[in-house]
Amino acid sequence: MSKIREHPPDANGEMTSPKEGDLEAFAVFVQLQRGDPHIYAGCVDAADAKMALQFAREHYGQDQPCVNIWVVPKQAIAATEYDKDLIWRYTDQTYRLARGYAKGVREKWEKIRAKNDLDDYEKEDLKEMF
Amino acid sequence: MDNLPENLKQPMIDLLLAVADDKLMLGHRNSDWTGLGPILEEDIAFSSLAQDEIAHAQVIYELLSPLVDKTADELAYGRSIDQYRCAQIVELPDGFDWAVAIARQFFCDHFDRLRLRALSHSSYKPLADVASRLAAEEQVHVDHVDAWIVRLGKGNTDSKQRLQTALDQLSPIAPMLFEPVDHEAELITAGLYPQAETDMFHAWRDVLQHVAHEGGLALELSPPNAGAQGGRRGHHSEHLKSLLDEMCEVYRLEPGVAW
Amino acid sequence: MSGSSNVGMHIDHNVQEDPEKLAEFEAKIDAGQLIEPDDWLPQAYRTGMLKMAEHHANSEIIGALPEGEWITRAPSLRRKLALTAKVQDEVGHGQMLYRVSQDLGKTRDQMLRDLITGVTKYHNVFNYPAPTWGDIAMIQWLIDGAAIMNQKSLADGAYGPYVRTMKRINMEEAFHFKCGEDMVLTLMSGTAQQRVLGQDAFDRWWYPSLMFFGPPDKPNCRNLPPMRWRMKTVTNDDLRQRFINRFVPAAKDLGLNIHVVKKSDDGMVIEKQLDPNLHYDESTENWTVTDPDWEEFYRVIRGGGPCNKQRLSLRRFSYEQGRWVRSAIMNGRAGLPPAA
Known part of the structure; x- marks a missing residue:
């Protein structure tokens, strides 16, 4: 090991050099x-x-x-404060999120497709009958 | 080419040893700073650069391994002192003087970068591939050390004075980095160690002076004397012996065993 | 590598905290929320957290010294790289932990000065010597193993900046421990000489590693501020028992004997005997070993360890030696207030 690591210069007591910040x-x-x-x-x-x-x-x-x-x-860097600054609102925010529409959209599609199926069936049915 | 002609094998071995030994010794000296650097952040950064040098040395030793039938560790730890090919500037202890460490790094990294760039055009393909990768990493080192040279040069009178002293101390021996290995000229002619049109020494001197002047520092460098014999021919300073004794202390307890 | 197990908390009872705010603060802690530096903090929490992070940072910086001695002697290129990287990590941990402390209001410069003049402390374990390569292996296995156990528990704490730093540190600590394990396995499955190196180093480091977790628990430790405010989450004795249960069987598997030792002033073992109290208790599923010598522990803390002086002198040398560099780059910027 280097000499300085093995025998570092003796140093004791207060620091004489000024604080550096x-x-x-x-x-x-x-x-x-x-x-x-x-x-x-x-x-x-x-x-x-x-x-x-x-x-x-x-x-x-x-x-x-x-x-x-x-x-x-x-x-x-400027930052908000946890306790003071409310960022996310308490009221229902689903109107601005995709998941706010997922259920309604699915149900509406199902309805439309069911109706289309029914119309097709009726058309086919009519064809076969006459 | 993937295989070396028989008559160029030994010169190529010497050249690769010069590259790897320079890096190992420089990395060894710099790694000793880990934990003692002047600023914690620089301590971390300088240690990364030291690790790079040791890792580079390892890559080059591995390239040498099949040519000499020795492992990388045997090459690094298991040779007698006259078989090392490093330049004497990397052997010097720095006494944990940051000015000396930075000045040494400055001379060595710029040289190393130029040498690796030349070797990346070598007709010996395995070497060219490795050298081009290492050269890119060496650029990081050069940027790092250049920033320190300029910063300390421009810092205050004290830092300028200390760095100038360190540059003056090392500039007489630094050009010996260019000392050729035996039969180096034949490697150059054969395209194994191609040299760019501008002579490498002048390219080195110009870039060092440019950076030094930016920091307000003076730097005189002359090419090494043609007949001078140094580390590339196995002539080393007393410092290499103590460096190797320390580096190999554990290895030599039982050479060849796994640690 | 480190730990902050022996930081005492000295409450200034003259500070009267607003009871409503204190209750809110404690409710946050009880709810498992992380506390951030800009939150309202009881004065004792702020000073306690600063002291804890500062002690931990000091320990990382001093902890870099004993292993740093062996970077230049590592016996292979891979070991040399790994040890350099490991010591470098410790400096990095110190840097990050000083930042946690700086953000609590003390400059890094002041912390480094307090460290080298003995105003503040660092972990006791670094006052022991590392005379052989075997010590490097054992330090990385035992002490880093202990540090991981300690720091995992600290990562469950409540102070956000410290917890995030612990999580990052623990990732790197895993490399240290694995690397140490690899070195110990290599030694203990190596030549006769290597196994002796391993056993001798184990004898030197076994008790410092048990002491690593700090003194025995006080009976009311769970109700004192460090645990009540989740600065610590597991008691010293619980951590120590976990460590013993993990390392005793591993040591036995490796063929390491657990000895009770007597040491000279310079930290070398002068007498040893097989631990007469070593046994496995089936009912508690715990291993029992002979307790550390707690008098030694306090003696070393007070400065009487084998390496206290050397460590501080070297750290002071580094500070003094780097002063002109810092002064050059400060460029008249010295004296910046600590960042908010």
């Missing part, structure tokens, strides 16, 4: 295949977007195949 946090979004949506993966701290991309590709792009990465300053 942190770099800017960037949220990282990875795309696993072309055409797929980008998915939030985590954050990196970096000096700017270029460095954030450089870090993100190695940190979040190596544990699964990844074809594209976005980084966004975390501060730039």
Whole structure:
């Protein structure tokens, strides 16, 4: 093992160097295949977007195949609040969903087809009779 | 071609060893940084680059394996020191000085990328296939290290000074990356190691200087002396011995057993 | 690899929480909902969660050091790659856990400084030495095995950012454990010398791995905040028993003997005997082993372990050595407040 790992310089007590603060946090979004949506993966701290991309590709792009990465300053993300901001309404929303129509549409088709069948039958029946 | 002519076999073995040994030693040195990097994110990134180098070395050793009838691990761990073909710049310890690590990476990665690009046009097909894949990965390394050179050069007086010192320290020995292996000229003539029209050394120097200047750094590089004997001919620094003693410490307990 | 089992929660009883909000908060926890950082949080929860995530992050960063010593000595290219990747993962886990902590209001810089000056702690297990390659195999098998058990239970916790990080970490931890298992199997089915390496390392790591889960449970631990607020979901002793039941039979199958050991100050085994208490209890379906020496555990926490000084000095060296690099790229940006 390297000498420094084996015998690191002795260091004790308070730090004399000034506090540094942190770099800017960037949220990282990875795309696993072309055409797929980008998915939030985590954050990196970096000096700017270029460095954030450089870090993100190695940190979040190596544990699964990844074809594209976005980084966004975390501060730039505005979010709603769970308790304050109601997003989904309580009233019946099925009027704006496909499933709100599934049953009605099926029943209407069945009715129409049954009627068509009956008409056909009657036509055939008439043909045979006369 | 898929098979090498008999008279070019040994030069090709030396060339492939040079490629793989450079990568192994560089990867070995850089992997030692894992857990100690200057920023956690860069620690992770630099470790990925180190892993790439070791993985590249493994691929090249595997390519060599049937030519020398040895496994990749036997090639990596089981040779005597004079049988290694790495350049001396990859043997140097960096003392966990980030400026030295980055400067060394800068010289080596650009060289490696140019060498792999040349080899991707080799008439020896198995090598050309491998080299073109590795060259694409080497581009990632080059981009990474170039960004650091410019950033530290432009950072502040302290970082500029430290990086300049490291570049000055390594620039006299870096050109020995170009030291030819024995009979390299014959490999070039035979199209096994084709060279582009612009001489590879000048292409290397130009791109390094371009990046260094962007970071406000000075960089002088001269071609290696024709007669200089270095790592490509098995002449190594004292550092390679201690590197190998450390790297092979466990392997040598019982060579040949599975670990 | 890590765990946060020994983080104490010190409640500041001067903070009077709004009883209505506290009740709402606890109702959310009881309903199995995940808590998010922008939710209303009791002060003790916020500080407790920060402390827990910070301790876990510190442990990952220090945990990278003992194994990092062996990257340059790994005996094959594949092992070298795997060990580098494993130690790299630990740094990555540390980075993600520091982010969880940063979002609770403390800068990463302050956390790294507190770590190297001994203001905050890291997991005790990393204060033991790894003198041979056998230790690398055993650390990855026993300690990462213990870490998975611990972190799976933590992934059932209530704090969203921490839970999501645990889930991601556990995926990578599975590779560490499998790789460790592979190394231990290779050693124990190898040559006589390799089996000795394996047994000796097992003797060094068996007790640290039992201590990994933290001290014995307090009688009321299920009602104390860490469990009441689902920061922890399984008690130390329950996790330890799961570990013993999983690893005792495996060790026996591998031909490893379970020893009670006495160690020197530098962490090397100087006396050992077969564990006289080792037996399987048919009625409880549990394996019983001799308890760890809890005095040793507290001594090591207080700084008296074989490697405390070396680990902190090396981590401090890394911080000091990297300072000029960070200062160069900060470019006058130093002192950014922690991200909201």
